[in-house]
Amino acid sequence: xxxxxxxxxxxxxxxxxxRPKTGQALCRECFVAAFEAEVHGTIVAxxxxxxxxxxxxxxxxxxxxxxxxxxxxxxxxRHGYGLRLLLLSVDExxxxxxxxxxxxxxxxxxxxxxxxxxxxxxxxxxxxxxxIARHVGPKNNCTFCGxxxxxxxxxxxxxxxxxxxxxxxxxxxxxxxxxxxxxxxDVGRLRxxxxxxxxxxxxxPRCKPLKHAYEKEIxxxxxxxxxxxxxxxxxxxxxxxxxxxxxxxKDLEAIxxxxxxxxxxxxERLAVRxxxxxxxxxxxxxxxxxxSQPLCKACVLLExxxxxxxxxxxxxxxxxxxxxxxxxxxxxxxxxxxxQASRAIRTVDF
Amino acid sequence: MxxxxxxxxxxxxxxxxxxxxxxxxxKCMKCKxxxxxxxxxxxxxxxxxxxKDYFVHKFRALLGKNRCIFPGEKVLLAFSGGPASSxxxxxxxxxxxxxAAKKLRFKPGILFVDEGGVCGQGLEKxxxxxxxxxxxxxxTGFPYHLVNLEEVFGLPGxxxxxxxxxxxxxxxxxxxxxxxxxxxxxxxxxxxxxxxGESLPGRxxxxxxxxxxxxxxxxxxxxLSISHTAELTRLFGAVKTLTAREELLQTLRNHLILHVxxxxxxxxVMMGDSCTRVAVKLxxxxxxxxxxxxxxxxxxxxxxHGDVLVLRPMREYSAKExxxxxxxxxVPAIFTPALATKxxxxxxxxxxxxxxxxxxxxxxxxxxxxxxxxxxxxGAAPGDDDSDGATEPERCLLCLCxxxxxxxxxxxxxxxxxxxxxxxxxxxxxxSSCCEDAPTQTGxxxxxxxxxxxxxxxxxxxxxxxxxxxTIKDMSCLEPLPPYIHSEAERRRRSRAAMKQEIQEFLLxxxxxxxxx
Ligand SMILES: [Zn+2]
Ligand SMILES: [Zn+2]
Ligand SMILES: [Zn+2]
Ligand SMILES: [Zn+2]
Ligand SMILES: [Zn+2]
Numbered sequence: 001x002x003x004x005x006x007x008x009x010x011x012x013x014x015x016x017x018x019r020p021k022t023g024q025a026l027c028r029e030c031f032v033a034a035f036e037a038e039v040h041g042t043i044v045a046x047x048x049x050x051x052x053x054x055x056x057x058x059x060x061x062x063x064x065x066x067x068x069x070x071x072x073x074x075x076x077x078r079h080g081y082g083l084r085l086l087l088l089s090v091d092e093x094x095x096x097x098x099x100x101x102x103x104x105x106x107x108x109x110x111x112x113x114x115x116x117x118x119x120x121x122x123x124x125x126x127x128x129x130x131x132i133a134r135h136v137g138p139k140n141n142c143t144f145c146g147x148x149x150x151x152x153x154x155x156x157x158x159x160x161x162x163x164x165x166x167x168x169x170x171x172x173x174x175x176x177x178x179x180x181x182x183x184x185x186d187v188g189r190l191r192x193x194x195x196x197x198x199x200x201x202x203x204x205p206r207c208k209p210l211k212h213a214y215e216k217e218i219x220x221x222x223x224x225x226x227x228x229x230x231x232x233x234x235x236x237x238x239x240x241x242x243x244x245x246x247x248x249x250k251d252l253e254a255i256x257x258x259x260x261x262x263x264x265x266x267x268e269r270l271a272v273r274x275x276x277x278x279x280x281x282x283x284x285x286x287x288x289x290x291x292s293q294p295l296c297k298a299c300v301l302l303e304x305x306x307x308x309x310x311x312x313x314x315x316x317x318x319x320x321x322x323x324x325x326x327x328x329x330x331x332x333x334x335x336x337x338x339x340q341a342s343r344a345i346r347t348v349d350f
Numbered sequence: 351m352x353x354x355x356x357x358x359x360x361x362x363x364x365x366x367x368x369x370x371x372x373x374x375x376x377k378c379m380k381c382k383x384x385x386x387x388x389x390x391x392x393x394x395x396x397x398x399x400x401x402k403d404y405f406v407h408k409f410r411a412l413l414g415k416n417r418c419i420f421p422g423e424k425v426l427l428a429f430s431g432g433p434a435s436s437x438x439x440x441x442x443x444x445x446x447x448x449x450a451a452k453k454l455r456f457k458p459g460i461l462f463v464d465e466g467g468v469c470g471q472g473l474e475k476x477x478x479x480x481x482x483x484x485x486x487x488x489x490t491g492f493p494y495h496l497v498n499l500e501e502v503f504g505l506p507g508x509x510x511x512x513x514x515x516x517x518x519x520x521x522x523x524x525x526x527x528x529x530x531x532x533x534x535x536x537x538x539x540x541x542x543x544x545x546x547g548e549s550l551p552g553r554x555x556x557x558x559x560x561x562x563x564x565x566x567x568x569x570x571x572x573x574l575s576i577s578h579t580a581e582l583t584r585l586f587g588a589v590k591t592l593t594a595r596e597e598l599l600q601t602l603r604n605h606l607i608l609h610v611x612x613x614x615x616x617x618x619v620m621m622g623d624s625c626t627r628v629a630v631k632l633x634x635x636x637x638x639x640x641x642x643x644x645x646x647x648x649x650x651x652x653x654x655h656g657d658v659l660v661l662r663p664m665r666e667y668s669a670k671e672x673x674x675x676x677x678x679x680x681v682p683a684i685f686t687p688a689l690a691t692k693x694x695x696x697x698x699x700x701x702x703x704x705x706x707x708x709x710x711x712x713x714x715x716x717x718x719x720x721x722x723x724x725x726x727x728x729g730a731a732p733g734d735d736d737s738d739g740a741t742e743p744e745r746c747l748l749c750l751c752x753x754x755x756x757x758x759x760x761x762x763x764x765x766x767x768x769x770x771x772x773x774x775x776x777x778x779x780x781x782s783s784c785c786e787d788a789p790t791q792t793g794x795x796x797x798x799x800x801x802x803x804x805x806x807x808x809x810x811x812x813x814x815x816x817x818x819x820x821t822i823k824d825m826s827c828l829e830p831l832p833p834y835i836h837s838e839a840e841r842r843r844r845s846r847a848a849m850k851q852e853i854q855e856f857l858l859x860x861x862x863x864x865x866x867x
Contacts, residue, residue, distance in 0.1 A: 019769075038768055251696060255702060262638060266638075268758070269754050273645075274729065
C-alpha cells in the first residue's frame with residue numbers, strides 16, 4: 001500500500017484532494033482555509049461591499065448560492081464587514097424542481113439564521129414557468145426563465161430595501177458566458193459579463209463574490225462543510241448556444257486545467273473598439289426597469305405571452321418593439337394582467 | 351463578405367458546386383450570360399469569369415481601402431504551401447499584371463519556412479518538399495527565400511525588440527507617394543525604351559534582378575541548419591503539452607519571418623489567414639488568455655514590431671471560396687505536415703477549437719461569420735496605442751504584445767496569484783485572522799504577495815504576457831530555448847534592475863509588479 005500523500009501546504013495533514021485551481025495536494029483544513037481566504041481576498045480587493053450595507057443574497061437552493069450564503073455569513077462575522085444579509089429566493093413556479101429547491105433554501109435559512117424572502121413569477125408577472133412552458137413549447141424556455149429571474153431578483157431586493165444583490169455566479173459561469181457572448185457576437189454583454197461589480201447607475205448594483213471560484217472547488221467546499229443543497233438541474237433545458245459553450249468549456253478544462261481562469265482573464269481584458277456603437281441604457285416605458293430598448297425584455301416577452309404569441313418576443317426583438325411602441329393601445333387582456341401584476345408585487349416573508 | 355453558408359466552409363476541401371433547392375440557376379447572376387460554375391451564397395451563382403473578377407477585386411479593394419502599402423515598397427509574402435497563402439501569392443501576381451490604373455505597385459518576395467524539423471519529417475522528405483516548392487516559387491517570377499525553422503538558433507536578440515515608428519518616414523502622404531512613384535516610373539521607362547509600351551512582365555523581371563535579396567534565393571540549407579535539428583527536437587521535447595508546442599512554434603515562426611523581413615529590407619509582411627482561419631484563431635486565442643491581443647493577432651494590420659507591419663489581406667475570403675478559386679484556376683498547393691496533423695480532436699486547444707467551430711458551423715451556418723464579426727468590433731486595449739505616449743510600453747518577450755499582467759484589483763490574475771501563494775505557506779487558521787480584533791473596515795486583511803517556492807520558469811515569467819506565461823509553464827526546462835531568447839531576457843532583466851536601482855530612493859514600498867499603465 002502506498003504511503004499517504006502529505007498536504008503540500010501544512011506538511012502535516014494527510015492530503016485529501018488535489019486542488020482543481022492550482023493542482024496542489026491539500027488536506028481538508030488547508031483547502032477550506034485557502035478557499036475562504038481567497039473569497040475574502042476577492043471581496044476586499046474588488047471592494048465589493050461597504051460597511052452598513054444591506055445585501056440581498058440570491059438563494060436558489062443550488063450549490064453556488066448555498067456556498068455563497070454560508071461564506072458571506074461566515075466572512076461577515078470573521079472579518080467584520082458590517083453587512084446586513086438577507087436571503088432572496090425567486091419562485092419560478094416549476095412543479096417538483098422549485099418546491100424541492102425552496103425546501104433546501106428554507107433548511108439553510110434555519111441553519112444560517114438569516115431572514116428569507118420569496119418572490120414568485122406568478123405574482124410578479126401573472127405566469128408561472130410551467131404555464132409559460134406549456135405556451136411556448138419545449139424550446140426557448142430559458143430565455144423567459146433568465147430574463148424573468150433577473151428582474152424578479154431586482155424587484156424583490158428593491159422592495160426589501162437592499163443596497164446590493166450578491167449572486168452565486170462562479171468562474172465557470174463567467175467563462176461560459178464569455179464564450180457564449182463571443183460566439184453570438186454580443187459585444188455589449190461580452191464586456192459586462194466579465195465584471196465583478198456591475199450596474200451601479202439606476203439599478204441595484206450586483207456583485208459576484210464567487211467570480212474566481214472554480215465550480216469544482218465550490219462542490220468540494222460544500223461537501224467538506226456538509227452544506228445541504230439541491231443538485232438537480234433546471235428541468236427546462238438551457239438554450240442551444242449555452243449548451244455548446246458549456247460542453248466546450250469542459251473540454252477545454254480537460255486539456256488545460258487553467259482554461260476557466262484564462263477565459264475570465266481574456267474577458268476582463270477584451271477591448272471593444274471605440275467607434276463601435278454600444279446600446280445606450282435607458283428605462284423601460286412600461287415598467288421603469290433598466291433597458292436599452294423602449295421596452296425591456298421582460299415586458300416584451302410578457303406581452304407576447306399575454307397576446308397569445310409567445311414566440312414573437314424571442315429572436316428578433318425589433319419586430320415586437322415596433323408593434324408594441326407604435327400601438328400603445330392596451331388590449332383588454334393586457335390591462336387585466338398588468339393590474340394583476342402590479343397588485344401582486346409584494347414578497348412573501350417567512 | 352465571408353459567409354460560407356452552404357456546406358462546412360471550414361475544411362478547405364473544395365466540393366463541386368451543388369444545385370440549390372428549387373433547381374440550378376441557368377445564368378450567372380452578374381453578367382447574366384455565362385454558365386454558372388459555383389454558388390457562393392444561396393442564390394448567388396457566378397460564372398467562371400465573374401467569380402475571378404469578384405475574387406481578384408476583393409483583394410485589391412481591401413488593400414486600396416487600407417492604403418498602407420506604398421508604391422515600390424518591398425512586401426514579403428509568408429507562404430506555407432496551403433490553399434490560402436497560395437491563393438494570396440496568385441492575387442499578387444494578378445494584381446501586378448493589371449493595367450496601370452488598377453495595378454498593385456509594390457515589390458513582392460516570397461518566404462517559406464520549412465518546419466519539417468518539428469513535424470517529424472526526415473531529411474529526404476524535406477528535400478522532396480523543397481524541390482517541389484522551388485518549382486512553384488520559381489514559376490512566380492518573384493524573388494523568394496527558403497529558410498529552415500532551425501535557423502531560429504542563430505537569431506539575434508534584437509528580433510525581440512519593437513523598433514519605434516519614427517524610423518519610418520511619415521512625412522509623405524500616401525497620395526503623394528503614389529503620384530511620385532508613377533512619375534518616376536514613367537521617367538524611367540522613357541529613358542530605357544524611349545517610350546511607354548514595354549510589357550509588364552519584362553519590367554518586373556528587371557525589378558527582380560536589381561533586387562539585392564535575389565542572391566539569397568540561391569541559398570541552400572547548409573550544414574548549420576542540419577546540426578540544429580537535434581536542438582530543435584530537444585526544444586520541442588521539453589514542452590509538455592501540444593497546446594504549448596503549437597504556441598511555441600507559432601512564436602518562433604513569427605520571429606523568423608520578422609528576421610527575414612528586416613535583413614532583406616521588407617517593410618510589410620502579408621499573412622494568408624482566411625476568414626475561417628481568423629475565426630478559429632480568435633476563439634482559440636480567447637481561450638488561451640489572449641483576450642487583450644485579439645485585434646493585433648487577427649486584424650488586417652498589426653504594428654507590434656514597429657518597423658515591419660504585418661498584413662492579412664486574405665481575411666475576407668472563406669476557406670470555401672479559396673478552395674473553389676484554387677481548383678478553378680489551377681493554383682498549386684503543397685501538403686506540408688503540421689504539428690498536430692495526426693493528433694485527435696482533443697489533443698490541443700487549437701485542435702479542439704477548430705473541430706468545435708467546424709461542427710457548430712454545420713448546425714448554425716453563420717457561426718464563422720459571426721465570430722469573425724465579433725473580432726471586427728475589438729480593438730487594442732487602452733494605453734496599447736504605440737503611436738503616442740512618451741515611454742514605450744513594456745512588451746512581452748515572446749509575442750511582443752504590450753504586457754497584460756499589471757495586477758488589477760478583483761481580477762482573475764490577482765486571484766490566481768493569491769491561490770498560488772496561499773497554498774505555498776502555512777494556512778491561516780480560522781481563529782487567528784488578522785482583523786479579528788479591529789474590524790474597522792473591510793479592507794484590513796490585504797497583504798502584499800509573498801514569494802513562495804521557486805519553479806525554474808520564475809525568472810522568465812515577469813517578462814511575459816499572461817498567455818506566453820502559460821506556454822512557458824508547460825515546459826519542463828527552459829535551457830533548450832534558442833540563445834536569442836535567453837540573451838534578450840538577460841538584457842531586459844539587467845536594464846530593469848538598473849532602472850530600479852535608479853529610482854530606488856524615490857520608492858515608498860518594495861513592489862515587484864511593473865507600474866500599471
Ligand atoms: Zn494542510
Ligand atoms: Zn432555466
Ligand atoms: Zn419593462
Ligand atoms: Zn458571369
Ligand atoms: Zn506574449
